[in-house]
Amino acid sequence: MSQDEKHPLIIPRTHHVATLLVRHYHEQVAHQGRHFSDGAIRAAGFWIIGSKRLVSGIIHKCVTCRKVRGRLVDQKMADLPADRLSSEPPFTSVGLDVFGPWNVITRRTRGGSADSKRWAVLFTCMSTRAVHIELIESMSTSSFINALRRFFSIRGPAKVLRSDRGTNFIGACRELGIDTNDSELTKYLSDKGCTWIFNPPHSSHMGGSWERLIGVARRILDAMLFQTGSTRLTHEVLSTLMSEVMAIINARPLVSVSTDPDMPAILTPSMLLTQKTSATSAPSGYFSMNDLHGKQWKQVQCLADTFWKRWRQEYLTTLQRLRKWTAEKPNVKVGDVVLLKDRRDVNAVPESYFGEATVVSSGEVIITAPRH
Structure with a gap:
């Protein structure tokens, strides 16, 4: 042990020289943590009273350390929007996004084939998590409105449309030629009594309810294309594949599959959309028309009531789990x-x-x- 370590120079923590020494030896150890900096100071022959608090305070204010090991700013998780928790008919509140493209063969030519691109618009119900997919042929306002018209014609008009406006949907809207002030689009939505809500810029995490389903749709479609081995798609084949993707997504369980033998039915979006618990054929036998008309509405109503009861008891409780972002923190202010x-x-x-x-x-x- 050297003489400097045996007889160190004692310096109070409040002295200005102590601050200068900590800054100097903190740079000497390449901006490492308090343990490295405190050891370098002690090895140099200095004993700073209360050095741990002083070194921690200087490291906390060090600009280089914040650059290298800075943490992301987060905030307490906000409450879910009301349309995620309301038991309204399917596709009353809808989130949408555009994904793709895929190359398809449009016509055969003498020298080969002429290709074009296709995109897909994914519509998801905010409450039941059901999915509807429509193909669009071109990145234009009219093509998107046609997809919206087909969606409204099949699923019924929606009250609320939600989408991203940052790197996801607004970027696609620019390519689509869709402006939020577009007169044609605004007129069509107003005629249907629908409002469009855009997320704040650069907030793709607020659209996780449909971004997650787009990832699922891509994986299912990739698996289908890998199994078929088809690399040359046509519009008809792609449309068929999208319908199968939609059916697979809507048949997914919303909650964990129960091992209770008294609850064999799985809670899925297709349970409400198709009013069918399984894809089995109808039983054989003779049924009169009176029995058909007298009891069918009860079966449909029972299935719908069963879905919403299980939706409130099993699925709705899973949305309230907060695994992260549970503490409220200061927001970023002007001048930070x-x-x-x-x-x-x-x-x-x-x-x-x-x-x-x-x-x-x-x-x-x-x-x-x-x-x-």
């Missing part, structure tokens, strides 16, 4: 120093840009006044 995790635009700020944050009303953080 922030570090962007990823790049929003190629020509915008770089990935490691460090500057002063300006928070706009929509919740987007804009970097201004760079600090070097």
Whole structure:
């Protein structure tokens, strides 16, 4: 043991020299934690009284440490929207998104074939989690409205439409040529008594209810294409595959499959959409028309009541589980120093840009006044 370690120089924590020493040896150990910095100070022959609190405070304010090991800003998880918890008819409140494209063969030519692209619009019921998929032929406003018209014609008009407006849906809307102030689209929605709610910019996590289902649809479609081995699709084949994807998603269990023998039926979205608990054929035998008309409505009503009862008892309780973001934390304010995790635009700020944050009303953080 050296003489400096045997007889260290004692310095009070409140002295300015102690702060300078901590900053110096913290840089010497390449901005490591309190354990490394405190050991370097002691090895240099200095004993700072209450050094642990001083070193922790300086590391907490160190700009380089915040750049290297900065944590993401989060906030307490908000309550679910009311349309996720309401027992309304299917597809009353709808979330939608566009995904794709796929190359399909449109016509055969003498030299081969002419290809074109197809996209899919996924509509999901916010309460029952049912799914409806429509194909669109072109990235245009009229093509999207045609898909919306087909959806309303099959599933009935919706009261609320929800979608992203950041990197997901607004980017697709720009390619589709759809503007939120588009007169043709606005007129069609107003005629149907429907309102369109867009999520805040750069908040794709708020559309997790349909983003999750898009991922499921992609995986099912990839598995189908892998099994068939078909790489040359036609519009008819792709439309058939999308219908099968829709049927598989709607047949998925909403809750864990119970091992109780008294509850053999599985709670699925198709249980309400088709009013069928299984795909078995009708039993053989003779039934009069009076029995058919007298008892069928009771069976349909019983299935619907059973679905909503189990939906409230089993599925609704699973939505209230908060596994993360349970504590309320301070929000980012104007003048706070922030570090962007990823790049929003190629020509915008770089990935490691460090500057002063300006928070706009929509919740987007804009970097201004760079600090070097």
